[in-house]
Amino acid sequence: MIRATPGLTPRQKAAVVVRVVLADGEGLDLSQLPPELQALLAQEMSVMELVDRETCDQILTEFCDMIEAVGVTFPGSIDGTLDFLGAHLSPDTTLRLQKLAALNGAADPWDRIAALPPAQLAELARTEAVEVAAVMFSRLPVARATQVFGLLDAGLARRIAYAMSLTAGIEAPALRRIGLALMRAVESLPKPAIDAQPVEKLGALLNLAPAQTRDTVLAGLDQDDAAFAVQVRRTIFTWANIPRRLDPRDIPRVMREVDAATIAKAMAGATGDDAPTVEFLLGGLGSRLADSMREEIEAVGKVSARDAEAAMTTVVAAIREMEQAGELVLLTEAEEEEDAAAPPSAVSGA
Numbered sequence: 001m002i003r004a005t006p007g008l009t010p011r012q013k014a015a016v017v018v019r020v021v022l023a024d025g026e027g028l029d030l031s032q033l034p035p036e037l038q039a040l041l042a043q044e045m046s047v048m049e050l051v052d053r054e055t056c057d058q059i060l061t062e063f064c065d066m067i068e069a070v071g072v073t074f075p076g077s078i079d080g081t082l083d084f085l086g087a088h089l090s091p092d093t094t095l096r097l098q099k100l101a102a103l104n105g106a107a108d109p110w111d112r113i114a115a116l117p118p119a120q121l122a123e124l125a126r127t128e129a130v131e132v133a134a135v136m137f138s139r140l141p142v143a144r145a146t147q148v149f150g151l152l153d154a155g156l157a158r159r160i161a162y163a164m165s166l167t168a169g170i171e172a173p174a175l176r177r178i179g180l181a182l183m184r185a186v187e188s189l190p191k192p193a194i195d196a197q198p199v200e201k202l203g204a205l206l207n208l209a210p211a212q213t214r215d216t217v218l219a220g221l222d223q224d225d226a227a228f229a230v231q232v233r234r235t236i237f238t239w240a241n242i243p244r245r246l247d248p249r250d251i252p253r254v255m256r257e258v259d260a261a262t263i264a265k266a267m268a269g270a271t272g273d274d275a276p277t278v279e280f281l282l283g284g285l286g287s288r289l290a291d292s293m294r295e296e297i298e299a300v301g302k303v304s305a306r307d308a309e310a311a312m313t314t315v316v317a318a319i320r321e322m323e324q325a326g327e328l329v330l331l332t333e334a335e336e337e338e339d340a341a342a343p344p345s346a347v348s349g350a
Contacts (some may be wrong), residue, residue, distance in 0.1 A: 008055075008059070011040060011041070011044050012044060012048065013059050013062070013063070014041060014044075015041060015044045015045045015048055016048075016051055016056060016059045016060075017059065017060065017063050018030070018041065018045070019045065020056065020060060108176075108179070109176065109179030109180050109182065109183045110139050110175075110179045112183060113136065113139070113140070113179060113182055113183065113186075114139070114140055114141060114144060116186065118144065118147040118148045118151060119151065119200075120186065121136070121140070121144070121148040122148050122151035122152060124136065124182060124185060124186065125137070125148065125152060125156070125160065126152070126156065127185070128182070128185060130156075130159045130160055130163050131163050131166070132178060132181070132182070133160050133163070134160050134163030134164040134166070134167055135167050135170060135175070135178050136178075136182060137149065137160060137164060138164055138167045139175070139179075141326065142329075143323075143326035143328075143329055144326070146329045147329075150332045199228070199231045199232055199234075199235055200235055202232050202235075203232050203234075203235025203236050204235070206218070206232065206236055207236055207237055207238065207316065207320070208313055208316075208317065210309060211238075211309060214236070214238075218232070218233065237316060237319070237320065237330065238312075238316060239266065239270070239274050239277055239312035239313075239315065239316055240273045240274050240276075240277060242277045242280060242281070242315075242316075242319070243276055243277055243280040244331070245330045245331050245332075246280075246319065246328075246330065246331070247328065247329070247331060248280075248283070248284045249284075250322075250328045251280075251281055251283075251284025251285065252284065252285060253322070253327070253328065254281075254315070254318065254319055254322070254328075255281070255285065257318045257322060258314060258315050258318045260293075260296065261296075262311045262314050262315065263281075263293075263311070263315060264293065264296040264297050264299075264300050265300055265303055265307060265308065265311040266308060266311035266312045266314070266315050267281070267282075267293070267297050268297045268300040268301070268302075268303045268308070269303035269304070269305065269307065269308020269309070269311065269312075270308065270312070274312065278297075282294065
């Protein structure tokens with residue numbers, strides 16, 4: 001056996017500790033270390049041979065004593081610090097620190113870009129070169145990229161889609177430079193005091209408003225500002241919109257997300273324009289489960305309009321929460337359907 005000399009370097013001691021931990025089958029994520037430290041550790045381990053048990057025990061004892069002597073630790077990075085502080089900082093301060101960290105190279109700029117609101121990402125896609133926008137869409141999570149893509153006009157979306165086919169060969173340094181450039185571009189975008197756009201805000205309010213209130217407001221908007229009314233309608237997602245906006249493959253997940261009694265009550269009270277949603281949802285289930293659901297609907301019996309609407313709102317809210325969490329993506333309704341829903345005066349005047 002080759003006995004290690006008493007004067008082991010800190011790097012050699014670290015190699016011994018890592019070797020022992022991995023040999024015991026414990027999980028050890030070395031990828032959290034800076035790349036240069038990972039390389040140095042691997043190089044050190046590659047030239048070491050055997051260490052006797054007594055020396056190994058001394059190193060482990062020293063390591064344990066050092067750990068026990070620690071009074072408090074800090075995250076050591078801006079990302080970890082912001083996660084630790086959480087809600088103790090104002091949103092403006094958190095956002096500013098995140099951007100500074102990305103611009104200074106202390107964090108991955110693409111993590112910050114992916115966290116930007118869809119409206120800001122869409123504005124970046126409009127103002128930056130098509131090739132840069134293509135790289136951005138290639139790096140965004142699918143759910144977020146889908147949301148942003150739906151905010152672009154068809155011509156720009158087509159050019160970006162083609163440019164995405166040319167992004168496969170981009171190397172990591174160039175990708176980081178593009179991310180930093182986009183973060184700098186974000187700084188120049190307008191920063192409205194009100195986060196949500198009027199169309200989105202009103203659409204969100206009308207989504208959960210009683211049907212009578214929603215219809216009255218939309219009818220008034222048709223008279224006051226037909227173009228604005230069309231935009232608001234595009235953001236509204238109600239029980240009646242489910243067949244056109246929900247992917248049938250997501251139906252089982254939605255049905256598991258909402259209490260079965262609530263779904264049965266919503267289906268039992270669905271009439272008129274709301275009725276097709278019932279068959280759409282049942283059609284996305286297996287035959288046995290669909291038959292069981294129909295029996296539950298019959299057992300519910302007659303449901304008052306108020307209770308049915310409350311149940312429908314609960315289902316719609318659950319779908320919206322799943323969308324915001326990235327668990328599903330709502331489909332975009334065809335322009336022809338939206339134009340057909342607009343007032344005749346708005347269509348004829350176009």
